[in-house]
Amino acid sequence: MRDSFASFHPFVNFLYFTCVILFSMVFMHPVSLVISLSFAFAYSIYLNGKKAIKFNFIYMLPFLIITALINPAFNHEGVTILMYLHSGNPLTLESITYGFGAAAMFISVICWFSCYNAVMTSDKFIYLFGKIIPALSLIFSMVLRFVPRFKAQLLIVSNAQRSIGRDVSNGSLIHRIQHGLRILSIMVTWMLENAIETADSMKSRGYGLKGRTAFSIFTWESRNRTALITLLATAGYIFIGAAAKAMYFRYFPSMRSTGLSLYSISVFMAYAFLCAIPLIINITEDRKWKSLQSDN
Known part of the structure; x- marks a missing residue:
C-alpha cells in the first residue's frame, strides 16, 4: 500500500520518528502506553499488511503476556500483596x-522502529547526514539494510543447498551440523565480499570528499513546512505537559498518578494526535485518490 507520509521530506520523517520513539520510551503512564502501542500496531499493519499482522499477533502479543508474567517472579516491590509464592516472596x-x-x-x-525502517530508507538517511557524518551515516544505512538483505540471501543459499541435498534438515545430526556450518561459511563470505564491494563503490564515487555534490530527489514543499510546524507544536505541547506532570505515573511503592483534568486530557489527546499523524495523512490522501478515481 502506498504510504503518503513517506513522500514527505526526510527531515520531517526523521523528526517525527525521533519524537514518537523517545516519547514511547519515556512516558510510562498506562494511557500513553496504550496510545503509543495502538497507533504503532496500526501504522505497522498499514505499512506491511498481513506480514505485520502475523508478526504482531504471533510474536509481540505473546511476548507482552510472557514479560508481564515473568516480571513478578523477579520483582517483588509494591504494597498491594495479592499472594505469596512458594519461595515465600510476595506477588504484588x-x-x-x-x-x-x-x-x-x-x-x-x-x-515504531519497524515503521521507521519502512519509511526512512538508506538514501533518506544519507541525504540528511551524509555531509555531516559521512562515514557513520554510510555504516548506519548499511546496518539498516543488512538484516532484510541477509534474510533474503540466506533463503537463496538455503534453497540452493537443499536442491543438492545439503540442507540442515537432511542427514544425520553430524551431517546437519556440517551443512549448517557450510551455509554459515557461505553467508560470512557473502557479507565480507558485499562490504568490500560497497566500500570500493562508494570510494570510487568520491563519497565523503569535500565539495562533492550529490543528486537528490527530495525537495522542500509547502506541505513539509505545514507538517513541520504541526509536529513541533504538538511535540512542544506534549513536552510542556510532561514537564508539568500531566502524564505523571508511578508504579512503586504504590501506583499513583496525577488526577485527570481538562489539561491532562488535552495532553493525552495531543499525544494521540502525534502518534496518529501518519495514519491521518494516509487516510486523507487515500480518500482524495478514491474521489479522483470515481470522478474519472
Whole structure:
C-alpha cells in the first residue's frame, strides 16, 4: 500500500520518528502506553499488511503476556500483596502492572522502529547526514539494510543447498551440523565480499570528499513546512505537559498518578494526535485518490 507520509521530506520523517520513539520510551503512564502501542500496531499493519499482522499477533502479543508474567517472579516491590509464592516472596499488583507497562513500552518501540525502517530508507538517511557524518551515516544505512538483505540471501543459499541435498534438515545430526556450518561459511563470505564491494563503490564515487555534490530527489514543499510546524507544536505541547506532570505515573511503592483534568486530557489527546499523524495523512490522501478515481 502506498504510504503518503513517506513522500514527505526526510527531515520531517526523521523528526517525527525521533519524537514518537523517545516519547514511547519515556512516558510510562498506562494511557500513553496504550496510545503509543495502538497507533504503532496500526501504522505497522498499514505499512506491511498481513506480514505485520502475523508478526504482531504471533510474536509481540505473546511476548507482552510472557514479560508481564515473568516480571513478578523477579520483582517483588509494591504494597498491594495479592499472594505469596512458594519461595515465600510476595506477588504484588504493582509488579504485575509494571511488567505489562514495560512490555508494552518495549513492543511499541519495536513497532515504531519497524515503521521507521519502512519509511526512512538508506538514501533518506544519507541525504540528511551524509555531509555531516559521512562515514557513520554510510555504516548506519548499511546496518539498516543488512538484516532484510541477509534474510533474503540466506533463503537463496538455503534453497540452493537443499536442491543438492545439503540442507540442515537432511542427514544425520553430524551431517546437519556440517551443512549448517557450510551455509554459515557461505553467508560470512557473502557479507565480507558485499562490504568490500560497497566500500570500493562508494570510494570510487568520491563519497565523503569535500565539495562533492550529490543528486537528490527530495525537495522542500509547502506541505513539509505545514507538517513541520504541526509536529513541533504538538511535540512542544506534549513536552510542556510532561514537564508539568500531566502524564505523571508511578508504579512503586504504590501506583499513583496525577488526577485527570481538562489539561491532562488535552495532553493525552495531543499525544494521540502525534502518534496518529501518519495514519491521518494516509487516510486523507487515500480518500482524495478514491474521489479522483470515481470522478474519472
